[in-house]
Amino acid sequence: MRFFSHAALTALLLSLAATxxxxxxxxxxxxxxxxxxxxxAQQRIQVRSIVLPGAPSPTTDAALAELxxxxxxxxxxxxxxxxxxxDGALLLATPARLPxxxxxxxxxxxxxxxxxxxxxxxxxxxxxxxxxxxxAANSDIGLLYGAFAWLRETAAPAASRALAVSxxxxxxxxxxxxxxxxxxxxxxGYAGQSIWDWWALPDIKDQRYTDYARANASLGINGxxxxxxxxxxxxxxxxxxxxxxAVADVLRPYGIKVYLSARFSTPLELHETxxxxxxxxxxxxxxxxxxxxxxxxxxxxxxxxxxxxxxxxPGPQDYHRTHADGANMLAAAVAPHKGIVMWRAFVYAPKGxxxxxxxxxxxxxxxxPLDGKFAANVLVQVKNGAIDFQxxxxxHPLFGAMPKTPLMMEFQITKEYLGYSTDLAYLGAMFEETLxxxxxxxxxxxxxxxxxxxxxxxxxxxNWAGSHFDQANWYAYGRLAWNPQAKSRDIAAEWAALTFSPxxxxxxxxxxxxxxxxxxxxxxxxxxxxxxxxxTSHHHGPAPWVDNLxxxxxxxxxxxxxxxxxxxxxxxxxGSSALQQYAPEIAxxxxxxxxxxxxxxxxxxxxxxxxxMPSGRTLWAELxxxxxxxxxxxxxxxxxxxxxxxxxxxxxxxxxxxxxxRQINNAILWRDASIAYFQSVSGLPLPPGVQAPAHxxxxxxxxxxPYAPGRG
Ligand code: BDP
Numbered sequence: 127m128r129f130f131s132h133a134a135l136t137a138l139l140l141s142l143a144a145t146x147x148x149x150x151x152x153x154x155x156x157x158x159x160x161x162x163x164x165x166x167a168q169q170r171i172q173v174r175s176i177v178l179p180g181a182p183s184p185t186t187d188a189a190l191a192e193l194x195x196x197x198x199x200x201x202x203x204x205x206x207x208x209x210x211x212x213d214g215a216l217l218l219a220t221p222a223r224l225p226x227x228x229x230x231x232x233x234x235x236x237x238x239x240x241x242x243x244x245x246x247x248x249x250x251x252x253x254x255x256x257x258x259x260x261x262a263a264n265s266d267i268g269l270l271y272g273a274f275a276w277l278r279e280t281a282a283p284a285a286s287r288a289l290a291v292s293x294x295x296x297x298x299x300x301x302x303x304x305x306x307x308x309x310x311x312x313x314x315g316y317a318g319q320s321i322w323d324w325w326a327l328p329d330i331k332d333q334r335y336t337d338y339a340r341a342n343a344s345l346g347i348n349g350x351x352x353x354x355x356x357x358x359x360x361x362x363x364x365x366x367x368x369x370x371x372a373v374a375d376v377l378r379p380y381g382i383k384v385y386l387s388a389r390f391s392t393p394l395e396l397h398e399t400x401x402x403x404x405x406x407x408x409x410x411x412x413x414x415x416x417x418x419x420x421x422x423x424x425x426x427x428x429x430x431x432x433x434x435x436x437x438x439x440p441g442p443q444d445y446h447r448t449h450a451d452g453a454n455m456l457a458a459a460v461a462p463h464k465g466i467v468m469w470r471a472f473v474y475a476p477k478g479x480x481x482x483x484x485x486x487x488x489x490x491x492x493x494x495p496l497d498g499k500f501a502a503n504v505l506v507q508v509k510n511g512a513i514d515f516q517x518x519x520x521x522h523p524l525f526g527a528m529p530k531t532p533l534m535m536e537f538q539i540t541k542e543y544l545g546y547s548t549d550l551a552y553l554g555a556m557f558e559e560t561l562x563x564x565x566x567x568x569x570x571x572x573x574x575x576x577x578x579x580x581x582x583x584x585x586x587x588x589n590w591a592g593s594h595f596d597q598a599n600w601y602a603y604g605r606l607a608w609n610p611q612a613k614s615r616d617i618a619a620e621w622a623a624l625t626f627s628p629x630x631x632x633x634x635x636x637x638x639x640x641x642x643x644x645x646x647x648x649x650x651x652x653x654x655x656x657x658x659x660x661x662t663s664h665h666h667g668p669a670p671w672v673d674n675l676x677x678x679x680x681x682x683x684x685x686x687x688x689x690x691x692x693x694x695x696x697x698x699x700x701g702s703s704a705l706q707q708y709a710p711e712i713a714x715x716x717x718x719x720x721x722x723x724x725x726x727x728x729x730x731x732x733x734x735x736x737x738x739m740p741s742g743r744t745l746w747a748e749l750x751x752x753x754x755x756x757x758x759x760x761x762x763x764x765x766x767x768x769x770x771x772x773x774x775x776x777x778x779x780x781x782x783x784x785x786x787x788r789q790i791n792n793a794i795l796w797r798d799a800s801i802a803y804f805q806s807v808s809g810l811p812l813p814p815g816v817q818a819p820a821h822x823x824x825x826x827x828x829x830x831x832p833y834a835p836g837r838g
Contacts, residue, residue: 148627150777153589156341156597157624158192160199160281168201171280173259174214176207180223184379185266189218189273192340196277216276217251217258218269226253227262237292238264244346244381245294246272248279259289267381274344282623282633293609299466299505299534299577300607301349301385302342303431304584305838308361313354313838314540316547317585317592322352328372335373338584339380345604349383351579354838355433355470357387359395362416371423383428385468386420390432390452391440403445404455413459421463429465430456431507431579436473443476449492450499457501468534468579469500471508471524474679484695484702485679486512490523494707498530507534507579510560512704513685515543515581516657517648518556520726523707525574526565532576535561535610539599540583542665542836544647547583547592549789550763551647552640554602554614561610566709572610580607593785594778597625598640615641632773639766642759648725650756650793654749655694655729658685659800664834667792668799671827686728688807692735693745694728705730735808746808750816753797760786760793799826 148161163171176193178186190207193216198204211217221228227238237247246263253260261272275291305313306320321334342350352370353361360366374384393399393412403409420427434441434452442452453469460467474488493506500506506528511519515538525533537557544551561572568574580603583591591597601621605612615637622636651668652659659682661669673683687695697704698717705713716722719731724740727733737745764786771779798819805812806823819826 148775150775152777153594153597153781154337156590157601157621158196158277158340158344159624160196160277162202163200163281167283171197171201172214173197173205173216175205175212175216176218177209177211177215177258178207178218178223179211180220183266185270185381186218188340188343188379189266189270192270192277193273196280200281211254211256211258213256213258215256215258216261217253218261218273219253220263220265220269224253234260234262238262241268241292241294244268244271244348245292246275247292248272248276248289249291250289270343270381271346278344278620278624282620282628295346295608296572296610297575297577297607299349299579300347300604301351301428301468301534301577301579302347302539302582302584303351303355303387303536303579304582305354305356305540306352307354307838308358308366311838312585312836313356314538314542314581314836315583315585315838316540316836317583317590317596318587319585321584321586322373324366324369327369331372331376334586335376339377339382341590341600342382342604343380345601346608347604348381349385349428350377350582351385351387351431351468353387355387355431356437356439356838357389357433359389359392361386362388362392362420363396364419367420367423374424374427378426383426384424385428385431388430388432388456389440390434390442391444392416401445402440404442404447404452405445410455410458413456417459417463417465421465427460427463427465429460429467429503431468431470432456433470433472435476436470438476448496448499449473450496450504453504454499454501457504461501461503464503466503466505467501468505468507468577470536471506471522472514472536484697484704485684486697486704487702487707490527490707493524494527496531497528500531505532505534505576507536509536509538510557513657517544517551517644517652518559518655518725519657520729521560521563521565521571523704525563525571526567526569526709527707529568533574534577534579535571535575536579536581537603538581539603540581540836541596541599543660544644544651545789545792546666546836547596548785549647549792550593550595550639550643550786552595552602552614552618552643553599554606554617555641555644557602557606558612558614561606566711570611575610578603578607578610580604589781594625594782595640595643595785597621601625626774626778629773632770635766635770639763643763646756646759646763646793648756649752649759650796653752653756654724654745655726656686657729658682661831663837664831666831666834667829668796668803668826670800670803671823687732688804690807690809692733692737693749693804693808694732695730696732697730701732735810746810747813747816749804750801750812753800754816757790757793757797760790764790794820795826799823802826 194204243265246268249260251260263269308324310320312320391402394402399408433439435443457467471489471493474485508522508524512522563571598621602617605617618637618640622633626632659670661667670682673681675681678684735746739748802819802823
């Protein structure tokens with residue numbers, strides 16, 4: 127009788143497990159699943175030991191723990207840690223840990239020098255006469271990033287087999303912004319309660335905090351703002367500082383700094399000053415002391431994020447001071463501790479003030495004149511577009527217009543305006559579109575950035591994001607924050623391989639689904655440059671008819687301007703002139719509807735319904751065709767998923783399938799409601815072949831969603 131050796135048996139079982147129908151997954155493991163690799167792939171992994179020269183640190187402990195977890199998951203065995211370098215070692219080294227890397231003769235020395243504090247390289251190398259797999263960096267955090275990169279390469283190898291990766295982040299600040307409230311509700315959150323259990327902190331530190339740190343570090347995210355931009359004074363009181371410090375302690379080994387959103391009027395509201403005027407010495411003194419107190423508890427505290435004089439939030443303008451006065455006062459308080467202030471440019475005329483003729487112009491008008499007036503440790507954080515996280519917006523005109531001010535991009539990862547976590551929309555494609563836009567003044571948008579912030583889609587749902595596919599948006603955000611020039615399709619391919627399977631029968635169709643999904647949403651919600659047509663306050667379903675809100679620029683009718691004659695917002699010189707805020711080249715090109723990208727047509731132009739589109743259709747017919755295309759897109763997404771059933775674990779298959787089926791209905795609702803409304807305005811008949819909406823307009827107008835999630 128023949129016996130298998132233990133190792134051979136394990137390998138056999140693992141390869142069976144990898145090919146057999148996979149067990150149910152709940153999505154908690156995100157893209158860090160480390161499922162058993164196929165046998166051939168396992169055999170390619172030549173790791174016999176793990177070597178870390180020098181003393182361990184909490185960060186190298188995290189790297190080693192991750193490598194162990196990854197290797198035991200993928201190959202069934204975790205190699206022992208060893209002190210000596212031998213053949214087959216996975217070697218983690220910095221120049222300080224391994225003098226060979228610092229030696230003048232080392233070819234890696236120059237390469238490493240170019241990678242900065244956070245970069246890393248992965249190489250098959252010969253060190254001390256041994257063949258090793260090398261993860262090298264200049265710092266321990268670089269090693270952690272390198273470890274995650276190596277695990278990624280191993281779990282889902284890129285087409286090229288040779289291990290020759292070197293990578294360094296292009297942006298220094300790569301943050302998540304949680305819009306999480308202190309009662310654990312999440313403003314615009316569609317994934318359950320906040321993961322921050324403020325009540326239980328600081329004593330109870332949920333395992334989730336560590337897993338959150340792992341997931342973010344795997345992408346290179348290095349900062350997180352714990353609380354909502356619509357902030358409360360209490361977050362800056364001693365008990366909450368202690369709670370934030372406890373979170374900071376968990377995140378620190380993973381290279382993630384904690385930041386807080388500060389309410390500008392905090393000292394006044396806590397009754398500790400008589401004013402919040404940024405030029406008042408008592409106010410300045412209060413913030414200095416507050417910063418000192420925070421840094422006592424959190425020595426590497428990142429700094430403050432501020433929403434001021436926007437949507438009712440207090441700010442320096444309450445005292446006739448400028449945004450720069452306000453930001454610089456806070457900046458002075460954190461500067462001695464090397465902290466920063468991220469001051470948001472999301473403003474549009476405060477209540478009661480003179481309303482600009484176009485909300486899209488407001489941020490530029492307020493901030494452009496302040497270029498050069500901000501302290502060195504202030505960054506202005508600008509949303510990707512000038513309105514508000516719409517399914518499609520042209521890039522914000524402030525990018526490229528503030529050469530003397532470091533700017534941060536603010537993307538919204540949570541899908542407030544793109545169907546919550548029930549509709550599939552891969553935002554990687556949208557982020558990429560903005561980042562690669564040419565400002566014609568200072569290169570691409572990506573090139574104007576000093577940092578990036580993503581409004582998180584994370585909650586305490588088991589799968590973190592509310593749906594499996596929404597994990598891809600967190601992933602894509604993180605990878606683009608590391609490299610804003612990366613391609614969203616490559617990122618999608620990586621994510622699909624890691625999250626579902628490297629098997630191309632699975633990964634390739636998922637990539638196609640991701641890549642078509644965002645345009646599909648644009649088609650059924652806001653085609654041809656339409657925007658801000660969502661229902662009041664919940665922002666989910668269609669409500670292009672809304673015209674009764676107290677501010678004109680809250681009403682959808684303000685944005686689409688549809689009437690008997692035509693539709694669209696004229697932002698050219700004959701309209702609001704918002705176009706003039708862009709570089710002259712762009713302004714000239716977009717001044718003419720014929721040379722305006724079709725996808726932004728109605729953003730910049732008001733056109734007659736019978737305007738002849740490049741397709742040969744009238745604008746009216748084109749609009750209808752787009753809605754139909756959107757509905758068809760959702761049906762195609764569903765059909766593409768259904769055929770994958772045999773290759774996906776039952777639980778995730780079903781959870782995704784239900785959402786895709788529901789998305790078809792949401793698309794039909796958008797289509798029908800929009801057509802019913804715009805037809806009531808245009809008075810035009812539906813061309814032959816176009817199906818009439820299922821219900822009269824009154825039906826759609828009567829729909830209401832009083833308990834929609836995410837209103838904080
Ligand atoms: C809007 C959201 C609102 C946020 C605001 C902001 O509806 O909940 O507070 O953006 O970014 O889109 O401050």
